[in-house]
Amino acid sequence: MQKILVARPIFPDVIERLKQHFDVDWNQGEVLSATELAQRLADKDGALTAGDPVGAAAIAAAPRLRVVSNMAVGFNNFDMAAFNAANVLGTNTPEVLNESTADFGWALMMAAARRVTESEHWLRAGKWQKWAYDGFLGSDIHGSTLGIIGMGRIGQALARRARGFNMRVIYHNRSRVAPQIEAELDAEYVSKEQLLKRADHVVLVLPYTAENHHTIGAAELALMKPAATLTNIARGGIVDDAALAEALRAKRIGAAGLDVYEGEPRVNPALLSVPNVVLTPHIASATEATRRAMANLAADNLIAALGEGPRAGNPPNPINPEVIGRARA
Template identity: 85%
Template structure:
């Protein structure tokens, strides 16, 4: 049987499914250090990962490896230049998490706007002694302007939800979406700078690339309204976390909600000291149904790419399909 590595804990029934086709080496513990990951990949034909960094060194150490299936939409943990050079296929799991992630983006945005975390800490600390007209004043969501940076599948799902809140929607994207999508979403295209000036609530839903590193930093915070909020459900590194902490401390923006961080699971220490931020541990897609769908789709990709199952040779979500059918180099 072909050998695969499952590099992270996932649902045991998905492991049993993979065992129907492969000899499975399952790491059902903490993330593997780089040297251990390379060692366990050495004799594998395929791998299923969830954010584990795979680059030229890991590929060179695994001469039989032909496919790595990422249990995520984003794949910035893959060095795609190295994948292409080695003729190794990478796959991801888009679409199955769109609605769950959009729901969470809204939850995080609303918690940020209405100071939910801050007010809970206030209550738990025993500071709520009386009613006051100015206690925990937040920002309205209904009838405000929503700015979406990244109008892909999840960005569009977020925009659809804005209709129920009677929000004006402006968006920025690498390229404009089709006119019929703009009409459906009642969304207006803006440059990034114009969006930041106009929006009451900015939500980031763009992929991480080297070009997008620190897309939002000190200069961008200077453009935003002092009453505005920022929500990041995209990827760490898109926001300059140090500059964000400073902007929050100095009240240059009102508040932020973050599900992703630079260098996660580490969090910039300054973000832990400001009250006007809601922090969650990268859980935007974390409903049981969605995580199961992601795991099964990653398994589908791996099974098909290694020539097994009903879709043999036709994985649902290849990232670099040009390498399919090529000999491993």
């Protein structure tokens, strides 16, 4: 049987599915270091990862490796130049998490705007003694302007939610979406600068690339309204976390909601010391139904890419389909 590595703990029933096709090496412990991952990949034909970095060194050390299936939409953990050079296929799990992630982004935005975390900590500390007219005044969501940076599937799901709150929707994207989608969402395309100046609530839903590194930094935060909120459910590194912490501390913006961070799982200590930020540990897709769908889609990709199952040779979600059918370099 072909050999695969499952680099993270996942649902046992998905492992049982994979065992019907492969000899499975399943890491049920801590996250593998780069060295440990390379060692475990050395004799493998395929792998299922969940954000684990797979680069040129790991690929070079694994001469049999033909596919790495990522249990995530983003794949900035893959060195795609190395994948392509070696004719190794990468796959991901889009679509199945759109709605759950949009739900969570909405919850994070509302929690930041209405100071939910800040007020809960205050209550738990025993400080609530009386009602006050100016206690934890936040920002309205209804009737405000939502700015979406990254109008892909999840961005469009957020824009649909905005209609129920009677919000104006403006967006910025690498390229404009189709006119019929703009009309359906009642969304206006604007420059990034215009969006930051006009939006009451900014949500980031763009992929991480070298070009998108620190899309939001000190200069961009300075353009935002003093009461505006910033929500990041995209990827760490899109926001300059140090600059954001300083802007929050100085109250140059109202609040922020973050599910992703630079260098996660480490979090910039400055963010931990400011009260007007809601922090969650990369859980935007964390419902049981969605995480199961992601795990099973990652398994589907791996099974098909290694020539097994009803879709043999035709994985549902190839990132670099041009390498399918090519011999390993």
